[in-house]
Amino acid sequence: MNPVVTISGGGIIGNYISLRLDKSNIKSVIIEKSKGQNSQKENIRTLTLNRFSKKLLDDIGIKVPFAAIKNIYVFDGDGSGKIDFSSTEIDEDDLSYVVFFNDLYDQLQNQERHQIFFDNEIEKIAIDNETNTSEITLSSKDKINTKFIAGCDGRNSNVAKIASLNEKKSSYDQTAITFTAKCELDNVEDAHQIFSEKGIFAIMPVPKNKADSSHTIVWSVDNKNITDNNIENYVYSNISYFEKKLATKIEVNSEILNFKLFNHHFENYISDHIVLVGDAAHSIHPLAGQGVNLGFADADALCEEIADSYERSIYIDQATTLKRYEIRRKNMNLLMLKSMDFFVNLFGSKNLYIKLLRNFGLSGVNKTQFLKKFFINHAAAKNNL
Numbered sequence: 001m002n003p004v005v006t007i008s009g010g011g012i013i014g015n016y017i018s019l020r021l022d023k024s025n026i027k028s029v030i031i032e033k034s035k036g037q038n039s040q041k042e043n044i045r046t047l048t049l050n051r052f053s054k055k056l057l058d059d060i061g062i063k064v065p066f067a068a069i070k071n072i073y074v075f076d077g078d079g080s081g082k083i084d085f086s087s088t089e090i091d092e093d094d095l096s097y098v099v100f101f102n103d104l105y106d107q108l109q110n111q112e113r114h115q116i117f118f119d120n121e122i123e124k125i126a127i128d129n130e131t132n133t134s135e136i137t138l139s140s141k142d143k144i145n146t147k148f149i150a151g152c153d154g155r156n157s158n159v160a161k162i163a164s165l166n167e168k169k170s171s172y173d174q175t176a177i178t179f180t181a182k183c184e185l186d187n188v189e190d191a192h193q194i195f196s197e198k199g200i201f202a203i204m205p206v207p208k209n210k211a212d213s214s215h216t217i218v219w220s221v222d223n224k225n226i227t228d229n230n231i232e233n234y235v236y237s238n239i240s241y242f243e244k245k246l247a248t249k250i251e252v253n254s255e256i257l258n259f260k261l262f263n264h265h266f267e268n269y270i271s272d273h274i275v276l277v278g279d280a281a282h283s284i285h286p287l288a289g290q291g292v293n294l295g296f297a298d299a300d301a302l303c304e305e306i307a308d309s310y311e312r313s314i315y316i317d318q319a320t321t322l323k324r325y326e327i328r329r330k331n332m333n334l335l336m337l338k339s340m341d342f343f344v345n346l347f348g349s350k351n352l353y354i355k356l357l358r359n360f361g362l363s364g365v366n367k368t369q370f371l372k373k374f375f376i377n378h379a380a381a382k383n384n385l
Helices: 012-023 051-059 101-115 158-163 231-246 291-312 316-346 353-365 367-377
Strands: 005-008 028-031 046-048 065-071 071-076 084-086 096-099 120-126 133-139 143-146 148-151 167-183 192-196 197-203 215-222 258-268 274-276
Touching: 005 096, 005 143, 012 051, 012 101, 012 291, 046 101, 051 096, 051 291, 065 197, 071 367, 084 148, 084 197, 096 101, 101 258, 101 274, 120 158, 133 192, 148 158, 148 167, 158 274, 167 231, 258 316, 274 316, 291 316
Parallel strands: 005 028, 005 148, 071 192, 148 274
Antiparallel strands: 046 096, 065 096, 071 084, 120 133, 133 143, 167 215, 167 258, 192 197, 197 215
């Protein structure tokens, strides 16, 4: 088998890349370690797509149920600082779109199922200089000759380990808690985010196919306040604080999921014919919901560079192609990571003077149209990620 691109990881980004390359008549295969069953679990986990990511999916015919967000209200629960964003301020219908992870994952994987090697993993990669390809050995002992190897296999990327790329990683010392809940906010197209000593609390609408629920909650809590055994108790003991802030009853109506939070990035995204994409290359705090959007921006840039090289010449220069991708994406992703770290530290500070400064800062930006419009454009992806 001789695909142009071999993708390690059959998640959302890996399947998107494969489907996008199909549209350009570029052969790809996916190596996926799971057994390939569709998601059977209840819809709980959500993703927030910006307008750019949604258009990428629309362009390849992927349409899943979504809830549009038109307004975002951010405020400091421990003070008076606040800022609000509205799609009308940038002359757009919506700022972003909430989708269920399972809905998007299943639809993408079903489209590419015919070219996925399930229950498999890349064990070895050897470069063949004569043919300018890499020979991949799978855990099944099958072999694949390919020009590009895209690591889309998540935060503990197997491909990154094989390539011996240098990773930088640090913990936020926080746990993300997510669940769905019934509540009656004034406008179902609004999202709210509250920074407080009880954590970073975001509440957003969900697609209408979620029975008896209208919102998803993503709540980041300092690890010192919880243990793995008392997460549900923490939720039920502290949810009333946010009910008072939002003036609504919040009734949990799903399983409560949780995962530890850390950031990571690689100093280089490429090695020979190998390239890292999305969470395999970088991860950030979920407070702005930009992780998946950075992944889609990576995937778009990689597909563009491969398609451009494929169309220009019979001989594909992998090193040049992948370097162009890395130049386009690495610094932008690192800037986003540093920005998220700054906000996490700013709103996590207990220092009285920093609390006062952030209150003045939020309110000041809210009154400054130029700055405010810049942030809205960035959140809605009218500025390139």
